Amino acid sequence: MAAFEVRGGKPLHGEITPQGAKNEALQILCAVLLTSEPITISNIPDIRDVNKLIELLRDLGVKVGKLATDTYIFQAEHINLDYMDTPEFVAQAGSLRGSVMILGPMLGRFGRCQLPKPGGDKIGRRPMDTHFLGLEKLGGKLTLEGLDFYRIKVEGKLTGTHMLLDEASVTGTANILMAAVLAEGTTTIYNAACEPYLQQLCRMLVRMGANIQGIGSNLLTIEGVQSLGGTEHRMLPDMIEIGSFIGLAAMTGSEITIKDCQIPELGLIPDTFRKLGIQIEFRGDDIHIPAQPHYEIATYLDGSILTVSDHTWPGFTPDLLSIVLVVACQAKGTVLIHQKMFESRLFFVDKLIDMGAQIILCDPHRATVIGLDHTKRLNGITMTSPDIRAGVALLIAALSADGTSTILNVEQIDRGYQFIDQRLNALGADIRRIQ
Structure with missing residues (x-):
């Protein structure tokens, strides 16, 4: 069984092209x-x-x-x-x-x-x-x-x-x-x-x-x-990878350009990340994420707490809720994540809590995230990837954390992300694949 050894806390920089969907x-x-x-x-x-x-x-x-x-x-x-x-x-x-x-x-x-x-x-x-x-x-x-x-x-x-x-x-x-x-x-x-x-x-x-x-x-x-x-x-570029890279840039305070995104096919994905306070620039068909020391979650017009939930297209895809949740851990503000379609997809939050995130798991479908606003880094720990999307969310958390994290069962991540360790290392990440 393979694992990732991740030394976190390093800002990334450069261009990355999403894989096919x-x-x-x-x-x-x-x-x-x-x-x-x-x-x-x-x-x-x-x-x-x-x-x-x-x-x-x-x-x-x-x-x-x-x-x-x-x-x-x-x-x-x-x-x-x-x-x-x-x-x-x-x-x-x-x-x-x-x-x-x-x-x-x-x-x-x-x-x-x-x-x-x-x-x-x-x-x-x-x-x-x-x-x-x-x-x-x-x-x-x-x-x-x-x-x-x-x-x-x-x-x-x-x-x-x-x-x-x-x-x-x-x-x-x-x-x-x-x-x-x-x-x-x-x-x-x-x-x-x-x-x-x-x-x-x-x-x-x-x-x-x-x-x-x-x-x-x-x-x-x-x-x-x-x-x-x-x-x-x-085939189209993978919208889940694109969303993952947007979240990675924000969480690690990195400047990243995502190439050839087929932006008209992304639906609500860019605007949902903008609601978390992430700056997103369209440059032709590329998406540029500038380095941000802070990002603030929006509220509704009446001042109530934002809810991000999944829905059938053209609603927000459930495959990116794990990414939104982990990115909110270092935002300023509070958000309710509502995973409607799958009752076990939020169970990875215990690993984030062990890393120092402030999350309340309300029930199998809902979690409230109180962002740390980068006033305190997450801590590196040893954890296991339970599924493809949660695995990448944990990888993003590890890349933003202080110290070294070990992510076990990365074969789950390999099922959906092409050479993800090599591609992120090319941006300046420190990910080592070990047995």
Whole structure:
């Protein structure tokens, strides 16, 4: 098991380019299963979850060629459906949350798919009901084997229908969408997720020959087609990395420029960090964060305490609430962090409290942060990364702290952040990877 040894208290300086978007990659890569023609994808992040998904696709029979560091060509001409019956497939798919994204493409093109309960972050209940309810409405027949193995198949062809999703699930919408593009007739998906990454998937499918209306809204209309062709696709920069770097600059009093951010796709992220008092400058498509010795949390117009909460797009993404929470530890003022979607995502705050942060964990979903205003530094400690986003939040805390911190289980961070220690060391951080 690897760990990071972090010597904190050093301001950083320089430019950093965000990786390709992890959450987009998991959808886009599985979409290659929808056609027998080649698809070229660029700006693919070199992270554990994505690399494991590419390996899974290769073992299913997808031809995979690496054209450049971040560019691959895929061709799913001959898929080995029998591989899904092997123990190797069960082990692979069960260790990777992103494996759930093969359901829609496999059912749409081949008429069947099976999957063990996928892995991923332990951040609370992450039910898959939306995926299966939508696929069943298209004609799929679901069979459960125990509580941790799913089989779904269709007799004949999937058939378009109207559906109202019980939640605006991003991965659920993507799975249903990828099945519906090859279904007979018209499918309407109401209460669909509309995140930029899902819009990217829609545009890629349209270039492949799909007929999708309502892209960017919560009502998608899909006219099924007989088959799809190949295309080229470039993924967006990772908005979660961009937000993490904004928070890192503020917490460590650093001057950092984040390059090539696709700012129009960031939604409320810049303005949410501005509410914490962080200065953010747009320079073309770059984001510049000047060094700030202090930043002050805004209040509401009536003077009451600010609440930052997550919501479905275009609301604030839940993946950045851990970053907002840790950045607030050194702000001036008080903020209530309300994590609505996952009941275990705030449990890492005990490590921040041990470092000297002033946080009250109100319940599994809410934490009140009383900022220290840089009058007192956090202290370095030994801690464990519980999930991807909390792991990076703890890394940011360690980089701002006095003394040396050790972060265990950094494989969690590696799942979502590409060579994060090397890239931050290039800005002046002191992070050493140890066993």
